[in-house]
Structure formats: structure tokens, C-alpha cells
Amino acid sequence: MKIKKIKLIYFSPTGTTQKVLESLAKGFNAEHVEHYNLTLPDEGSSVIPSLSDELIIFGSPVYGGRLPAEAIKRFKQLKPGKTLAVSVVVYGNRDFEDSLLELNNLAIELGCCPVAGGAFIGEHSFATADAPIANGRPDSVDVQKAMEFGTRIKKTVEMLPSVDAHVELNIPGRYPYEGGVRSMPVTPQTKEQTCTLCGTCAAVCPTAAISVNESVATAIDRCIRCCACIKNCPTESRYWDDEMMKKITAWLTDNCAARKEPQVFLAGMQRSSK
Ligand SMILES: Cc1cc2nc3c(=O)[nH]c(=O)nc-3n(C[C@H](O)[C@H](O)[C@H](O)COP(=O)(O)O)c2cc1C
Ligand code: SF4
Ligand code: SF4
Structure with a gap:
């Protein structure tokens, strides 16, 4: 299949998910790239009819190893129809757990046909200069890997005869999903x-x-x-x-310092580390 347009659909409060998706789209090199930034409260009710020569890339941060409830709510308001889709989660160098499977399944629920998934690393939302957790990521290496992923997705898609061609895509994760963010009555x-x-x-x-x-x-x-x-x-x-927020951030700084690398999963291929 030849893809003319990519639709980037994302929830990205601190911008790292958006950056990963943009890099991926660059690597895909489509003629048109359209943004559906669902981050702000009044932008979550778009109806987006899709055509057979389009690809949707869904992007979400990871909160407690899952998708943020706000992201799910906004994605569920979309009606994309039968469209090829890629799911991308961005996490703060701890773990992405069931979130990628959750996003992939959500894409299916919306009527899409997933062909790939990826888990990338972004600066942790809680990180500061004094408490670094993956600060500055996605960095130039991550951007390069996201672009390469985009190029690989293009090759995979070009081999597909139709949008609903049978593909085997193995996305890691548990179902029923576990984890999720603990409710904490705190604000900055x-x-x-x-x-x-x-x-x-x-x-x-x-x-x-x-x-x-x-x-x-x-x-x-x-x-x-x-x-x-x-x-x-x-x-x-x-x-x-808040003392609990400070404790969580200190734990992340101490325990999630070792650099993790993006992982990508493509239709018809086994799990690979990039
Ligand atoms: C409430 C909350 C929970 C988070 N939970 C996780 C987590 O479980 N694992 C992880 O590695 N990062 C976690 N993060 C970090 C974000 O996934 C990460 O910083 C991501 O890059 C943010 O994406 P954005 O820039 O698009 O908002 C969490 C962030 C927040 C705000
Ligand atoms: S008030 Fe809370 S929800 Fe709003 S931007 Fe700040 S941390 Fe995010
Ligand atoms: S805290 Fe004050 S200075 Fe900072 S963004 Fe809000 S209004 Fe502006």
C-alpha cells in the first residue's frame, strides 16, 4: 500500500511524545503530515474520517505503566474508521509495562488496523535539573531511532496488499492490564x-x-x-x-538512572531492541 498522509494523534502534556511522533513521521517521509494534538481540554472531540491511503500514529505518555485516563478519554472520542495504525508510548526511563498493549488494543477498538508499536523514552515529567531522570530525552539518538522506525514502518506498509490484510503483530503486555496511577490529592x-x-x-x-x-x-x-x-x-x-512527590522523584532518580533504549515491534516480525 502507498501511504500519502500521516495523521499524528497524541496526548502530550510535556511535549516528549509529540517530538517522538514527529521524528517517526519524518522517517516515514509521507507527502502530508496532519497533527491532532489532543492535549488541551477543548481539543478532544474531533471526528477524523480517514481514507485508505492514510496511516494514523497514536501517541501517549505512560502513567503508572498504563495510559493516562485523560488520553484514553480523548482517543475514545475519535472516529477514525478502518485505517492502518501505529501505537507509540513514551515513558520516563522506568518502564512502559502494559501501556503499549493498551494503546494497540484501543486502536483496534476504534476500528483501526495496527501494523506496528513502539516504546520510546522521554524526560520524566517529574525530573528537574537537580533530580534528573532521562533529562533531555528524546535526544538525538532517540530521534534517529524514531526516524529509522518510521522508515521501517513505511517498508512494512508498502508490502501490505490492503488495509485489512492479515498481519501478525506481537505487542508485549498483560491483559487484564495491571498498574495505573495512584490517585494523589496534590498539585504543584x-x-x-x-x-x-x-x-x-x-x-x-x-x-x-x-x-x-x-x-x-x-x-x-x-x-x-x-x-x-x-x-x-x-x-x-x-x-x-509535597513530601510523597519528592520521595517518588528521589526514588526514580536513584533507581532509573541507567539508560533504556527504545523498543519497536513490527507486523510479521519478532520483538527487537533498537
Ligand atoms: C503521573 C505520571 C506517571 C508516570 N508514570 C510513569 C511510569 O509508570 N513509567 C515511566 O517510565 N514514566 C512514567 N512517567 C513519565 C512519563 O511517561 C514521561 O515523562 C513522558 O515522557 C511524558 O510524556 P509527555 O512529554 O508527552 O507528557 C509518568 C509521568 C506522570 C506525570
Ligand atoms: S495543574 Fe496539574 S494537570 Fe495542570 S498542568 Fe499542572 S500538573 Fe498538569
Ligand atoms: S506560575 Fe505565574 S509565572 Fe509561572 S506560568 Fe503561571 S502565571 Fe506565569
Whole structure:
């Protein structure tokens, strides 16, 4: 099959998933690349009819070894129809556990025909300069590997006679899925001395948890701990003051320092480390 258009459909609060998908699309070298960024609250209800000469690449971060509930909710509002699909999860150098299988199965549930899956590494949402966890990733090596994956997907797809051709795709993971994020009633705090009330944190929050008026207020029941507000604040005024968050981050810094590499899975092929 010849693919003319790639649709990148993703939830990516701190941007690493988006970057991996863009690199993959570059390696695929399609004539057109369309973005469906479902990260912000008002962008989750698109209907996206797809054609037979298109490929969808779904992208999501890993939260607690699973997909974030917010990502699932948004993907489920799409109606892509019978379209070739690739699932990509991006995790913070701990593990991706059942998340890739979950995304692959979700693509099937939406009517898509999966041909590949990949687990890539991105800077951990909780990481800071003082508590590094895969800082700076995806880096140039990851980008190169994502591009190579894109090229390999193109070759696989070109060998397929039709969108519903029978392919064997083995994605690792357990079903019923295990893990998931523990509910924690915490939000980042704001340093009032340095906050300029610019509103950037509110603009990037995927759950509309932040409002900025005379001060910054965060709705605790809406916060998914994605850290978009922390990583995007121009004056570094958002931070975690919570003891449990500090403990988790310290554990990750101590135990997830050894570099992990992307893993990719293609139709008709065995598991391979890249
Ligand atoms: C609540 C939460 C839970 C997370 N759980 C995991 C995890 O189980 N394993 C892991 O390696 N990284 C985990 N991460 C890190 C993210 O998967 C990682 O930073 C990813 O690159 C973020 O993607 P984004 O930049 O597209 O938002 C978690 C992050 C958050 C916010
Ligand atoms: S982004 Fe930072 S400086 Fe701007 S309003 Fe939010 S906390 Fe304040
Ligand atoms: S308030 Fe919570 S949900 Fe909103 S951007 Fe910050 S960490 Fe993410």
C-alpha cells in the first residue's frame, strides 16, 4: 500500500511524545503530515474520517505503566474508521509495562488496523535539573531511532496488499492490564514572589485545573500531575512541595538512572531492541 498522509494523534502534556511522533513521521517521509494534538481540554472531540491511503500514529505518555485516563478519554472520542495504525508510548526511563498493549488494543477498538508499536523514552515529567531522570530525552539518538522506525514502518506498509490484510503483530503486555496511577490529592505550588501572573500555566494545563487572576489557583481534583505547568513556567515559579512527590522523584532518580533504549515491534516480525 502507498501511504500519502500521516495523521499524528497524541496526548502530550510535556511535549516528549509529540517530538517522538514527529521524528517517526519524518522517517516515514509521507507527502502530508496532519497533527491532532489532543492535549488541551477543548481539543478532544474531533471526528477524523480517514481514507485508505492514510496511516494514523497514536501517541501517549505512560502513567503508572498504563495510559493516562485523560488520553484514553480523548482517543475514545475519535472516529477514525478502518485505517492502518501505529501505537507509540513514551515513558520516563522506568518502564512502559502494559501501556503499549493498551494503546494497540484501543486502536483496534476504534476500528483501526495496527501494523506496528513502539516504546520510546522521554524526560520524566517529574525530573528537574537537580533530580534528573532521562533529562533531555528524546535526544538525538532517540530521534534517529524514531526516524529509522518510521522508515521501517513505511517498508512494512508498502508490502501490505490492503488495509485489512492479515498481519501478525506481537505487542508485549498483560491483559487484564495491571498498574495505573495512584490517585494523589496534590498539585504543584506557586512561588508568589516570582510569579508574574502571565497565565502560561493555565494555557498549557490539559485539564483546565489552573485559573490565574490576582493569584494562581489550582483545582486539586482536576490535577493529573502531568507537570506541564512546571516545565512551561517562564519564571520557574511552579514546583512540588509535597513530601510523597519528592520521595517518588528521589526514588526514580536513584533507581532509573541507567539508560533504556527504545523498543519497536513490527507486523510479521519478532520483538527487537533498537
Ligand atoms: C503521573 C505520571 C506517571 C508516570 N508514570 C510513569 C511510569 O509508570 N513509567 C515511566 O517510565 N514514566 C512514567 N512517567 C513519565 C512519563 O511517561 C514521561 O515523562 C513522558 O515522557 C511524558 O510524556 P509527555 O512529554 O508527552 O507528557 C509518568 C509521568 C506522570 C506525570
Ligand atoms: S506560568 Fe509561572 S509565572 Fe506565569 S502565571 Fe503561571 S506560575 Fe505565574
Ligand atoms: S495543574 Fe496539574 S494537570 Fe495542570 S498542568 Fe499542572 S500538573 Fe498538569
